[in-house]
Amino acid sequence: VHRRDPSTESETLKECFRFLNLTSRSFAAVIQELNHELLVPISLFYLVLRGLDTIEDDMTIPLSKKVPLLRNFHDTMEVDGWQYHESQEKDRELLEKFDVVITELKKIKPTYYAIIKDITIKMGHGMADYAQNDEMIKNGVNTIDDYELYCHYVAGLVGEGLTRLFVASELGNPKLAERPSLTESMGQFLQKTNIIRDLREDWSDGRRWYPKEIWSRHVDKWEDLFDPNYEDKALNCISDMVLDALKHCEECLFYMAGMREQSVFNFVAIPQGMAIATLELVFRNPDVLKRNVKITKGDACQLMTECTQNLYTVCEVFRRYARRIQKKNDPRDPNYLNISVRCAKIEQFIETLYPRQ
Numbered sequence: 001v002h003r004r005d006p007s008t009e010s011e012t013l014k015e016c017f018r019f020l021n022l023t024s025r026s027f028a029a030v031i032q033e034l035n036h037e038l039l040v041p042i043s044l045f046y047l048v049l050r051g052l053d054t055i056e057d058d059m060t061i062p063l064s065k066k067v068p069l070l071r072n073f074h075d076t077m078e079v080d081g082w083q084y085h086e087s088q089e090k091d092r093e094l095l096e097k098f099d100v101v102i103t104e105l106k107k108i109k110p111t112y113y114a115i116i117k118d119i120t121i122k123m124g125h126g127m128a129d130y131a132q133n134d135e136m137i138k139n140g141v142n143t144i145d146d147y148e149l150y151c152h153y154v155a156g157l158v159g160e161g162l163t164r165l166f167v168a169s170e171l172g173n174p175k176l177a178e179r180p181s182l183t184e185s186m187g188q189f190l191q192k193t194n195i196i197r198d199l200r201e202d203w204s205d206g207r208r209w210y211p212k213e214i215w216s217r218h219v220d221k222w223e224d225l226f227d228p229n230y231e232d233k234a235l236n237c238i239s240d241m242v243l244d245a246l247k248h249c250e251e252c253l254f255y256m257a258g259m260r261e262q263s264v265f266n267f268v269a270i271p272q273g274m275a276i277a278t279l280e281l282v283f284r285n286p287d288v289l290k291r292n293v294k295i296t297k298g299d300a301c302q303l304m305t306e307c308t309q310n311l312y313t314v315c316e317v318f319r320r321y322a323r324r325i326q327k328k329n330d331p332r333d334p335n336y337l338n339i340s341v342r343c344a345k346i347e348q349f350i351e352t353l354y355p356r357q
């Protein structure tokens with residue numbers, strides 16, 4: 001009942017699953033284990049947003065073309081036969097054969113389709129606003145509010161769409177729809193972790209998502225973050241970013257308590273477990289300033305096992321990594337005390353969920 005059945009799939013749907021496996025880093029496996037009711041809608045939701053993000057990330061597309069592509073993508077996803085052949089990105093093949101996604105989108109339940117389209121409208125405009133902003137292009141994100149608004153557009157909205165799909169399919173607690181801040185935290189936590197980790201890669205692409213409000217507490221000029229003479233300052237800046245991301249942990253655990261079905265629980269819990277492990281990995285890690293870091297295969301395997309059980313085992317993951325962060329915490333870091341308190345709060349919250357005798 002739960003698994004894909006390729007013998008009943010059309011050629012275009014098989015092609016969609018091939019793209020899912022090609023383009024998704026961590027989501028391909030968990031999406032394909034999803035309950036049958038949501039398997040195809042969420043796979044197509046992923047591919048639509050991956051298409052949009054491929055355009056957003058492609059710094060070779062001039063703004064005069066990129067902005068209308070992003071803003072009109074919700075209409076484009078309805079045009080039979082539409083393909084795009086001008087991307088240089090790694091995932092460009094998806095856009096070159098995007099017509100298969102369009103064909104399959106037209107077959108899903110109208111309720112699910114409407115949710116996907118609504119989120120595509122909002123995300124496309126949000127991405128375009130940031131791509132177009134001249135100050136952003138020159139100086140990156142300024143305030144923490146701007147940073148969180150960007151994370152809302154590219155991840156909070158994904159959370160909103162997914163939550164609406166879970167509720168519409170009766171696989172999620174309908175009360176979740178009444179708690180948008182929990183959903184938002186789920187997206188913020190993943191996107192902030194992605195931004196903290198991708199510091200170097202994004203900078204090589206000429207983009208910076210760390211808000212000036214945070215990095216300017218540690219260095220005078222953005223470039224100084226990558227200057228080995230300022231390594232201590234740069235590590236303190238990363239700590240400051242990690243501290244900010246950790247504020248979402250409690251709401252994420254609370255959200256996951258609202259899952260009613262095992263495949264949906266696994267789907268939401270695995271990325272969250274990977275995220276807290278990634279925060280621990282980047283915390284006080286000078287490699288982040290030089291190259292892309294990734295959790296090991298072994299750690300990823302263990303996390304997969306632990307995040308596919310129940311809320312208690314996911315809490316154990318959060319507690320373990322909160323403790324490891326606290327252990328690495330450096331008394332010379334200006335946020336030493338704040339980080340200690342934040343990690344203690346996470347542990348305390350878990351303690352209230354599962355009191356020990």
Ligand code: PS7
Nearest residue numbers: 045046049050053154155158159162186187190191194268
């Ligand atoms: C529909 C499963 C579960 C309530 C493609 C899953 C970019 C971290 O920033 O390319 O370009 O480097 O590495 C996923 C909430 C979104 C947020 C988002 C759609 C969880 C396009 C994932 C994934 C909400 C916008 C990583 C957000 O991509 O990022 C589906 C609940 C896509 C989720 C972007 C980022 C994903 C991301 P970047 P990446």
Ligand code: MN
Nearest residue numbers: 053054056057
């Ligand atoms: Mn991307």
Ligand code: MN
Nearest residue numbers: 053056057154
């Ligand atoms: Mn992007």
Ligand code: MN
Nearest residue numbers: 084085086096
């Ligand atoms: Mn081509």
Ligand code: MN
Nearest residue numbers: 194195198202
């Ligand atoms: Mn990134």
Ligand code: MN
Nearest residue numbers: 025194198201
């Ligand atoms: Mn990425």
